[in-house]
Amino acid sequence: MDDQFLRGLKKQPPPEFAARLRATLRALPPNAVARVARADGFKKWFAAAASIAIVGFAFTLPPVQAAAEAFLDLFRVRQFTGVAFDPERLRSLESSGISPEAIFGNVEPLTTEQAPVSYASAAEAGEAAGIRVRVPTWLPNGYSSTGIMVSSEHAARFTVKTAGLQAVLDTLGLPDVELPEGLDGQTATVRVPPIVSQSYANGERGLFVIQAQSPDVSFPAGVDLSKLAYAALRVLGMDRDEAYRMSVTIDWSSTLIVPIPRRAMSYRPINVSGNEGLLMEGFAAGEKFPGGVLMWSDGGNTYAVAGAVNGAELLEIAQTLQ
Amino acid sequence: MAIEGDMANVLPWRVAAAEPDWDSVYTVELPRVYNFFRYRFGNDALAEDLTSRTFEKAWTARARYRSDLAGFATWLISIARNVAVDHLRTQRPHVPLEAAETVPTKDTPHDDAARISDIERLVALVAKLPNREQELLALKYGAEATNRAIAELTGLSESNVGTILHRVVQLLRHDW
Numbered sequence: 001m002d003d004q005f006l007r008g009l010k011k012q013p014p015p016e017f018a019a020r021l022r023a024t025l026r027a028l029p030p031n032a033v034a035r036v037a038r039a040d041g042f043k044k045w046f047a048a049a050a051s052i053a054i055v056g057f058a059f060t061l062p063p064v065q066a067a068a069e070a071f072l073d074l075f076r077v078r079q080f081t082g083v084a085f086d087p088e089r090l091r092s093l094e095s096s097g098i099s100p101e102a103i104f105g106n107v108e109p110l111t112t113e114q115a116p117v118s119y120a121s122a123a124e125a126g127e128a129a130g131i132r133v134r135v136p137t138w139l140p141n142g143y144s145s146t147g148i149m150v151s152s153e154h155a156a157r158f159t160v161k162t163a164g165l166q167a168v169l170d171t172l173g174l175p176d177v178e179l180p181e182g183l184d185g186q187t188a189t190v191r192v193p194p195i196v197s198q199s200y201a202n203g204e205r206g207l208f209v210i211q212a213q214s215p216d217v218s219f220p221a222g223v224d225l226s227k228l229a230y231a232a233l234r235v236l237g238m239d240r241d242e243a244y245r246m247s248v249t250i251d252w253s254s255t256l257i258v259p260i261p262r263r264a265m266s267y268r269p270i271n272v273s274g275n276e277g278l279l280m281e282g283f284a285a286g287e288k289f290p291g292g293v294l295m296w297s298d299g300g301n302t303y304a305v306a307g308a309v310n311g312a313e314l315l316e317i318a319q320t321l322q
Numbered sequence: 323m324a325i326e327g328d329m330a331n332v333l334p335w336r337v338a339a340a341e342p343d344w345d346s347v348y349t350v351e352l353p354r355v356y357n358f359f360r361y362r363f364g365n366d367a368l369a370e371d372l373t374s375r376t377f378e379k380a381w382t383a384r385a386r387y388r389s390d391l392a393g394f395a396t397w398l399i400s401i402a403r404n405v406a407v408d409h410l411r412t413q414r415p416h417v418p419l420e421a422a423e424t425v426p427t428k429d430t431p432h433d434d435a436a437r438i439s440d441i442e443r444l445v446a447l448v449a450k451l452p453n454r455e456q457e458l459l460a461l462k463y464g465a466e467a468t469n470r471a472i473a474e475l476t477g478l479s480e481s482n483v484g485t486i487l488h489r490v491v492q493l494l495r496h497d498w
Binding site for chain 2: 005006010012014024
């Protein structure tokens, strides 16, 4: 195949461009990024879950109050409830051109992004995060500590755009969920406190113990949280009857919805030292080994243990934290 | 609401792969990524911009690089492909399809030829082709990817990649 005319069109990047880009990369945060991706992921996960909660509450705001009320109510995570969802369902939103920005407008950061910081001990990390860090006294065979990191607090303000919300409902075919008037432009604030991530490794297998004060979402007073939950559950794909049943039987002022990819992970509630937690097991997207995540709250702190181990081992680690 | 992606981030229990030698990576891969975008869009300034985005994304996401899943070059080019797709979503096509009908040929008067570079001329010709063919061409001749690597990136079979590229080259050579 005579393709020489195509091969001859290449050229070297201009040296000044290459030098400028190299300098830009070198100025980005140092190697800490690689090991703390877990803690950062945890933060993102909370943000995603909180976003779903916000989508829900946005459906339920009484228009009169929406215009006048200050931010008075506060949602704090004390329990988790798993909800299976089909990723394809939400992918259809993306393929329809609906992005989070379409719903929330410009997300306004209230804190400055900072690189996570490594600490030599749990005590030092706890001091930095403002919590007493609990350390596992039992680990599965072969695991040893590889470090402890603390990510900074993150907070952001979201502004609801009803046109975006309506597009979500239309795209997903949810005529039973109605948007109240006067909602457009209402805001909510999500705060994720500093997150402490203790990491362990056994060859290629990783294990993480994550702890933070419970994240919270502040929103205008008077929100009907059961309607909020109904909307969120319907967006995630739950049928009407089940969504209604759950929406009226769970205390939504303290329960966070955890979306779990259908087929990839199984989940069940589980007791962790007297607190109801949520155990997820299976293959996470892109992971080489099966594993799981155990999440629970205790005394104002939220915990997660995640790793390439089975559910019984996750529970054993959780119950031996001191 | 990229929930699946966020879920994936919270569940990583694999220890991060050893990091590549970034200085070597930069030296070797920068021209490949840069030329991928030049062959894709025919604009040097845009190629610089998209190359920067690609390397910054790769740098900040390097903890997710899986040495057991893909060669580093393939991983980097997969990021470049996503950057290109994002660019296409947010921009009108850089070279309108209509422009292909007025692309200067080698018989074009000298002043016309001087106004348009060979790479712009190529991209204008390629604009007549389906998006898939355009991308395969940029992967093959800009990024210097092998047919096998292109097959891995695109999900096409290796023989299909070869067949499509052969046909595209024949078409382009006729019009060149």
